[in-house]
Amino acid sequence: DIQMTQSPSSLSASVGDRVTITCRASQSIGNCLSWYQQKPGKVPDLLIYAASSLQSGVPSRFSGSGSGTDFTLTISSLQPEDFATYFCLQSHSTPHTFGGGTKVEIK
Amino acid sequence: QVQLQQSGPGLVKPSQTLSLTCAISGDSVSSNSAAWTWIRQSPSRGLEWLGRTYYRSRWYNDYAVSVRSRIIFNPDTAKNQFSLQLNSVTSEDTAVYYCARSTGSARMWYYDLWGRGALVTVSS
Numbered sequence: 006d007i008q009m010t011q012s013p014s015s016l017s018a019s020v021g022d023r024v025t026i027t028c029r030a031s032q033s034i035g036n037c038l039s040w041y042q043q044k045p046g047k048v049p050d051l052l053i054y055a056a057s058s059l060q061s062g063v064p065s066r067f068s069g070s071g072s073g074t075d076f077t078l079t080i081s082s083l084q085p086e087d088f089a090t091y092f093c094l095q096s097h098s099t100p101h102t103f104g105g106g107t108k109v110e111i112k
Numbered sequence: 113q114v115q116l117q118q119s120g121p122g123l124v125k126p127s128q129t130l131s132l133t134c135a136i137s138g139d140s141v142s143s144n145s146a147a148w149t150w151i152r153q154s155p156s157r158g159l160e161w162l163g164r165t166y167y168r169s170r171w172y173n174d175y176a177v178s179v180r181s182r183i184i185f186n187p188d189t190a191k192n193q194f195s196l197q198l199n200s201v202t203s204e205d206t207a208v209y210y211c212a213r214s215t216g217s218a219r220m221w222y223y224d225l226w227g228r229g230a231l232v233t234v235s236s
Contacts, residue, residue: 006177039222048210048229049159054222092159096214096221100176101149103159 007031007095011104017112024080026107028093033073037097040069040078043106044089052091053078083109114138116211116227123233124205130198130234134211134227141187141194142167147214147221148187148194153229154207164214165194201234208232 008031018024028038036056041049051060053069056076066081080087088111093104120132134148141148147166153159163175165185173185182199198205209232213225 035219037219037221041223048226049223050226051222051224054216054224055220060222060224094159094223096216097219099161099174100163101161101214101221103161105158 006100007034007098007102009093009095009102009104011093011107013107014105015108015110017110018083019112020083020085022083022112024083024087024109026078026091026093026109028071028076028078028104030074030076030095030097034095034097036072037095038069038071038076039094039096040067041092041094042087042089043092049092080109114213114225116213116225118209118211118227118230120209120230120232122231123235124201125236126202126234127200130201130205130209130232131195132209132211132230132232133193133195135191135193136213137192139213139225141165141192142189144168145215145217148185149212149214149223150185150196151210151212151223152205152207153210157207160207162196162198203234206232206234 010029038056040053043049057069090108115137117135124130147164149164150162184197187194208229211227212223214221
């Protein structure tokens with residue numbers, strides 16, 4: 006199975022901060038990576054697919070980059086509604102595997 | 113509007129079978145551009161992909177190795193739904209179970225639609 010290592014596992018940030026979350030795959034996955042946001046008690050919500058494509062309806066402050074083994078999710082200016090947990094997911098090979106999550110908390 | 117409606121018991125006894133159903137509205141379980149997936153989430157295991165079923169001229173099932181020996185997916189075209197059966201459950205199978213649609217092709221898949229999730233507890 007492809008292992009997805011996400012970092013950091015948590016971070017504290019203020020409204021307006023630029024936030025960067027990384028995901029590293031244990032082998033090359035091309036651009037077969039997507040990012041999700043999950044709020045407590047809610048369903049994961051797709052933000053980014055194909056490593057850098059913004060899902061329809063997602064604010065442009067979210068962006069993704071990377072290919073191969075190293076990927077980044079960036080929130081350019083953190084908003085109050087962005088405090089949540091973020092997950093990456095690789096779909097290059099089955100089983101599709103998730104990162105361990107990054108919890109973004111209010112500083 | 114496309115929706116996934118999950119149903120099934122929230123409590124299952126150890127060694128018994130966990131059964132969940134996901135009813136699809138606004139899309140087709142036989143879609144040639146989607147796959148229908150079960151994912152679970154627990155504090156100890158995080159998000160875990162259990163497998164998928166999809167139709168490309170015939171039905172395909174992919175299962176996670178960790179559950180392959182005791183899991184079955186059943187697409188039901190008449191009811192436009194798919195189901196999960198997980199046999200011989202233990203407390204390790206206690207989790208929130210999600211059904212989800214993945215869209216894409218080849219190796220590029222992404223999960224753009226999720227059911228609301230169902231907490232299933234394995235306990236006597």
